[in-house]
Amino acid sequence: MKKIFLIFLSIFLFNMSFSQEKPLVVGMELAYPPFETTDTQGNPTGFSVDLAKDLGKYLGRPVVIENMAYGGLIPSLMTKKIDIILSSMSITKEREKAISFSDPYANSFLTILASNKSKVKHPMDLNAPGMKIAVKNGTTGHLVATEYFPKAEILVFQKETAAVLEVSQHKVDAFIYDPMSIYKNWKNYKDTTTPILEKFQTSNEYWGIGYRKQDKKLGKEINSFLKEYKKNGGFEKLTDKYLKEEKEQFKAQGIPFFIN
Known part of the structure; x- marks a missing residue:
């Protein structure tokens, strides 16, 4: 009986500590299915939403999704209205003047x-x-x-x-x-x-998770998560869940699929 009590106490304390952690506020525009969108009840869903939730679990922080216009994501990050951007955002030199990005998790064009x-x-x-x-x-x-x-x-x-x-x-x-x-x-x-679908750019585009330049510790944690997530087949699971048909079609047409 004592063991059962201790198990329930441990679960309770874990849940209490998790709930007391500062939420990870994730900015994304929920208008880009199957990556960032809403279901029939208006709840956030998609590849990026699942990725954000898995990141939150890795960090031990509850996740809050903030839906906003794409052009407002970087200003919202810089003014601390959100903690990170996870919205199929390409890493560019211009954007890197304002914010930092994680290691790439997708290679697009x-x-x-x-x-x-x-x-x-x-x-x-x-x-x-x-x-x-x-x-x-x-x-x-x-x-x-x-x-x-x-x-x-x-x-x-x-x-x-x-x-x-x-x-x-x-x-x-x-x-x-x-x-x-x-x-x-x-x-x-x-x-x-x-x-x-012919590529016309001289270089590829890479998607990354955006964070504030001063949040270097968070940036390292995100990179560690992405490395472990890829190693454990996390991206493959998300691809099979949301992008299976597209992956097969791209392969049939000889077009490189861009999820790493």
């Missing part, structure tokens, strides 16, 4: 969703007068478009869905985003759009 009425057959066909390109505000697609396609007109949208709709209605020639999203959106508009 940009691709094109083209209108079927456009003459675009190759990504660089977009760099011509009269071409219209839709991009999502604050994304690397937005930054890269101005660099690679200076002759085209760049139209900036706040939401991915709005940009894709412009392509499907043939109001713009193309939308620039990662291959996973391009493939997903093409499936929704097969009759009006074409995916051009």
Whole structure:
């Protein structure tokens, strides 16, 4: 009886200590399925949500998901409204001026969703007068478009869905985003759009978890978690849960899958 009491006491004390730990406030835009989205009840769900929860368990901290516009993630981190960014964010030199990133956990690149009425057959066909390109505000697609396609007109949208709709209605020639999203959106508009999954950047993009520059201890803990998580098959489990179909399709088309 005494042993049972001690077991229950240990569980109680563990739960008390966990609940008293400062929550890990994770910023993400819940508008990017299957990575960051909401279920039918409005609860956060997806690849990144599960990853954040597993990180919280590793750190011994309860996780709170803060949903916000993508462009507001870095300002919110810098003003301490959130503790980390885990929102399919690419590591860029410009962003690293403001915040730090973990080791990469995904290796991505940009691709094109083209209108079927456009003459675009190759990504660089977009760099011509009269071409219209839709991009999502604050994304690397937005930054890269101005660099690679200076002759085209760049139209900036706040939401991915709005940009894709412009392509499907043939109001713009193309939308620039990662291959996973391009493939997903093409499936929704097969009759009006074409995916051009050819890589046109000279370098790859890497996704990382963002944290404040002064939080070096947290950064080391995140890197230790990612290393252990990968070693123990955590990313494979998340991929099988959320991205199994996409992984098989990418393999069939000879396109590199980007989850490490």
